[in-house]
Amino acid sequence: MALVEFADFSFKYLGADSLALRKVSASVNEGEYVVITGPSGCGKTTLCRTANGLVPHFHRGYIAGNVFIDGQNTRDATVAKLASTVGLVFQNPANQLVTLNVEKELAFGPENLGVVPEEVRQRVEEIIDLLNLEHLREKHPHEMSGGEQQRVAMGATLALKPKVLVADEPTSNLDPRSAELILDIIANLNKRNGMTVILVEHRLDLVAKDASRIILMDKGQIIADGIPRDVLSMDISSEIGVGIPKATQVYKRLQAKGIELSRVPLTGEELALLVGEAKRR
Amino acid sequence: MIMIEDVHFAYDGIYTALQGVSLQIEKGECVAIMGTNGAGKTTLVKHMNGLLRPQHGRVIVDGADAKNLSIAELSRIVGLVWQNPDHQLFLDSVRKEIEFGLKNLGFTPEETDAQCTQTLKNLGLEGLAERSPFALSGGERKRVALATVLATEPQVLALDEPTIGQDAQQKELLARMLMDLNDRGRTVIVVTHDIEFVIEHFPRTIAMAEGRIVADGSTSSVLSNEDVLERCSLTLPQLTVAARALHKAFPQVSERLTLLSELEDAVSGILGGTQ
Structure with a gap:
């Protein structure tokens, strides 16, 4: 059974005049790393909110179809109940941090779920270790840089021990190095710890290499779903204005001139490598 | 200035x-x-x-x-x-947001209307003019905030x-504007x-x-x-990374290429495609 399953799901926010999601069907299995992308306003954030029950329990509206998280229908489950299965990280960490120091921030979630104190303490230490937060332990979130805040926000979410990490443009406010660090942490959680990841991101040049799959959305619908090399080299991806990695764009332009590389490159290094290979052939 | x-x-x-x-x-x-x-x-x-x-x-x-x-x-x-x-x-509403700044800066109602309509068009926001900014997506709200200032x-x-x-x-649209x-x-x-x-x-x-x-x-x-x-x-942006990596294997490629077309031409040069 899929960990996350959208079954012909549609949603319209209360007061809105068009559907935010139109008959979305997709399933995400354990251990996958799925990147969701598409033009602004296409329904990416709504899809994230759907995965942890914020839609329809907090953001109200009209629904059709179903969403199943680890077998539970989100219509019947509360946000609190889903929180231990799906952890959501927002774009702006300041919207998510609520306490006065990092230890308290990490403990806040599990305490609220009624986890026993010894276990809470253990999880806090694990997360501090995992995300390299030791030097921030006693710091107030407002004294931290944006990148540090986002690491803490992600830590607070991971402290709930979710089965799926859903992150909605978690690096868009960060400088490039901090963004890389956060994205590396996410890739490692997936690779080493087998964490299932659903990530919304525009900057595909940074994430395509780590993702196992890309879902492309437009106007509330899924219009492509497959492995990154396939989806990013489809014409539809450039037509709707997705940020195709530059290396992939070079590949497409060369192909149009009759120059074939042996596969679709996703990074600059890979492009150089494939060109070297083609030259030797 | x-x-x-x-x-x-x-x-x-x-x-x-x-x-x-x-x-x-x-x-x-x-x-x-x-x-x-x-x-x-x-x-x-x-x-x-x-x-x-x-x-x-x-x-x-x-x-x-x-x-x-x-x-x-x-x-x-x-x-x-x-x-x-x-x-x-x-x-x-999106339209009211844009009109607010114009009115405050003393634009006449006709000018306000004209500027507002033009700005909505430039930013691809025509369809959203009567919507509440708070019902829009993050990216759309960002464009509305931009419109309020651009209009003036x-x-x-x-x-x-x-x-x-x-x-x-949207980025391309923004750059052009x-x-x-x-x-x-x-x-x-x-x-x-x-x-x-x-x-x-x-x-x-x-x-x-x-x-x-x-x-x-x-x-x-x-x-x-x-x-x-x-x-x-x-x-480094991906193109520069690619240019540097190519430069190592093919010294004729400048490691300072930053545009897509430049890199495309360089690779065509190496692999001998039709220019």
């Missing part, structure tokens, strides 16, 4: 956000300000329209010392678009992280982490770290300086 002389600023008098910043931006320039989170970029642009006042040093805008001008007077000259649109939007056509347009949450097409304003003599300043956006559209880059300017010059020279990239937490 804007001259900043040895400006210092500390929030709460403790955390020093700017530690002696000096720069000059001429009328009609197109300048990018880049740097680490917390480098002082936002603090700097807030000095340009009087939202913050220097605790030491001077800010000269359009020939006048900014300390003698009110925020209202300064914001007629320098329009600032905030990083977080939610700090800027407060009315219940200030002499200097300063944008704090305008590309956040924008897809490739900024370049169009620039062609019409407006000064454009952006604070951004988006290195590709800067390389493609901004001839001058100011790099900041820890409240100071660490480099100021042509974008190509500033962004190819390893030391600057390191200090400002910037990473």
Whole structure:
């Protein structure tokens, strides 16, 4: 059974005049790393909110179809109940941090779920270790840089021990190095710890290499779903204005001139490598 | 147009956000300000329209010392678009948001209407004019905040992280609009982490770290300086990475290529395709 399953799901926010999601069907299995992308306003954030029950329990509206998280229908489950299965990280960490120091921030979630104190303490230490937060332990979130805040926000979410990490443009406010660090942490959680990841991101040049799959959305619908090399080299991806990695764009332009590389490159290094290979052939 | 002389600023008098910043931006320039989170970029642009006042040093805008001008007077000259649109939007329709600034600056109802319609069109927001900004997506709200300032056509347009949450097409649209304003003599300043956006559209880059300017010059020279990239937490764009990797195997490829077409031509050259 899929960990996350959208079954012909549609949603319209209360007061809105068009559907935010139109008959979305997709399933995400354990251990996958799925990147969701598409033009602004296409329904990416709504899809994230759907995965942890914020839609329809907090953001109200009209629904059709179903969403199943680890077998539970989100219509019947509360946000609190889903929180231990799906952890959501927002774009702006300041919207998510609520306490006065990092230890308290990490403990806040599990305490609220009624986890026993010894276990809470253990999880806090694990997360501090995992995300390299030791030097921030006693710091107030407002004294931290944006990148540090986002690491803490992600830590607070991971402290709930979710089965799926859903992150909605978690690096868009960060400088490039901090963004890389956060994205590396996410890739490692997936690779080493087998964490299932659903990530919304525009900057595909940074994430395509780590993702196992890309879902492309437009106007509330899924219009492509497959492995990154396939989806990013489809014409539809450039037509709707997705940020195709530059290396992939070079590949497409060369192909149009009759120059074939042996596969679709996703990074600059890979492009150089494939060109070297083609030259030797 | 804007001259900043040895400006210092500390929030709460403790955390020093700017530690002696000096720069000059001429009328009609197109300048990018880049740097680490917390480098002082936002603090700097807030000095340009009087939202913050220097605790030491001077800010000269359009020939006048900014300390003698009110925020209202300064914001007629320098329009600032905030990083977080939610700090800027407060009315219940997109059209009202755009009209608000125009009315306050004394535009007539006819002018207000014309400017509003044109701006909605330029930013691809026509279909959203009667919607509440709060029912829009993050990327759309960002464009509405931009529209409210763009509509007033200030002499200097300063944008704090305008590309956040924008897809490739919106970014292209935004760039075209900024370049169009620039062609019409407006000064454009952006604070951004988006290195590709800067390389493609901004001839001058100011790099900041820890409240100071660490480099100021042509974008190509500033962004190819390893030391600057390191200090400002910037990473090389994918095309430059590709160019450098290609240069190692094929020395005839310049390692400083930054445009898609340049790299395409270089690879065609190596693999002998039809030009």
